[in-house]
Amino acid sequence: MNQKTMNNNQLFLFLFLFSFTPFFLFSQNIIQGKIIDAQTGSPVPFVNIGIKSLGSGSVSDEVGVFQLSIEKAKPDDLVSISSIGYEGRELSVSSLKENPVIQLSAVTYTIDKVELLAKQWSSKTITIGNDKRKRKQSVGFANSQLGTEIAALLPIEQETWIKSAHFIVNRGSRDSLLFRLNIFQYENGQKGDNLVRENILLPAPTKKGLMSIDLEKYNLVTDQPILLSLQWIKAYEKTDKLLITFNAQKAAAKENLYLKHSSVTGFSKISEAFPGAPKYELCFYIKGQEVKR
Numbered sequence: 001m002n003q004k005t006m007n008n009n010q011l012f013l014f015l016f017l018f019s020f021t022p023f024f025l026f027s028q029n030i031i032q033g034k035i036i037d038a039q040t041g042s043p044v045p046f047v048n049i050g051i052k053s054l055g056s057g058s059v060s061d062e063v064g065v066f067q068l069s070i071e072k073a074k075p076d077d078l079v080s081i082s083s084i085g086y087e088g089r090e091l092s093v094s095s096l097k098e099n100p101v102i103q104l105s106a107v108t109y110t111i112d113k114v115e116l117l118a119k120q121w122s123s124k125t126i127t128i129g130n131d132k133r134k135r136k137q138s139v140g141f142a143n144s145q146l147g148t149e150i151a152a153l154l155p156i157e158q159e160t161w162i163k164s165a166h167f168i169v170n171r172g173s174r175d176s177l178l179f180r181l182n183i184f185q186y187e188n189g190q191k192g193d194n195l196v197r198e199n200i201l202l203p204a205p206t207k208k209g210l211m212s213i214d215l216e217k218y219n220l221v222t223d224q225p226i227l228l229s230l231q232w233i234k235a236y237e238k239t240d241k242l243l244i245t246f247n248a249q250k251a252a253a254k255e256n257l258y259l260k261h262s263s264v265t266g267f268s269k270i271s272e273a274f275p276g277a278p279k280y281e282l283c284f285y286i287k288g289q290e291v292k293r
Contacts, residue, residue, distance in 0.1 A: 029071040033100025035064040044104055046180060046199055046233045047083040048147055050264030057263035059146040059233045080264045084199055120292040121161060129154045129285025130249065131166065138170040138245035139257065139280060141232060142273060147263025151229035152284035153186060153256040159291040162220040165228060167211040168247040168283040175243060176236035177204035181213060182229040185222055191267060195220045204244050227258060227267060228284045247283040255279035
């Protein structure tokens with residue numbers, strides 16, 4: 001074999017190995033797995049999964065498949081898994097690497113629809129939150145990590161039947177995005193239960209305007225303040241930005257804008273998440289009826 005042939009073979013081998021190196025490193029730093037129902041074996045869609053100690057997370061897709069970065073994780077770091085309608089789980093990174101198929105056990109909710117209908121509700125429809133549509137400030141999500149959320153704290157004081165939710169969009173999305181609606185009870189600075197007991201999904205609008213959803217059939221009733229939240233759970237096209245913003249006004253008194261950086265972190269006020277940022281009142285609101293006094 002002459003020198004030229006050897007050099008060509010060596011170059012080919014180098015390029016061959018180099019071309020596979022990124023995939024090898026990628027596979028070391030990413031766990032791909034699937035989340036299924038423990039009883040039926042069916043895939044569980046849009047499950048929150050992440051590593052709390054790192055503040056990083058993701059969301060499974062509509063067939064339960066997820067990808068989780070473990071680049072900075074230690075083998076004994078805990079992976080948290082949670083989904084509406086299922087019991088949450090925690091397991092170590094090393095356990096997940098050994099078996100990336102996660103089983104979740106369903107929980108049963110009891111909703112007393114008869115009691116809801118029997119209550120004496122005021123005939124007047126009320127609005128709670130900021131419904132001002134005149135464009136002021138534009139605010140968006142904290143980042144483009146699947147599972148990030150934006151929420152408004154709404155001051156419910158009397159038992160209220162939540163009949164619809166509304167979000168004033170300043171700029172529509174250029175990409176096809178999907179959001180999940182969450183409504184968390186929130187009192188004394190602590191997030192409580194999610195009133196929503198099944199996935200309520202909203203596609204992102206492509207234009208500015210009002211994004212609304214009818215909630216009457218879900219029988220959502222509370223007498224506590226709530227965090228009305230949109231969580232980003234899917235991009236139908238590859239994107240590294242969340243190209244959608246919502247209307248907000250500088251808060252005259254208390255700010256109501258909260259952010260959640262990933263699917264496994266907690267909510268924080270925007271002034272806490274970004275020190276020095278102005279205080280804002282986000283233009284999210286609900287319509288509903290209060291129980292008669």
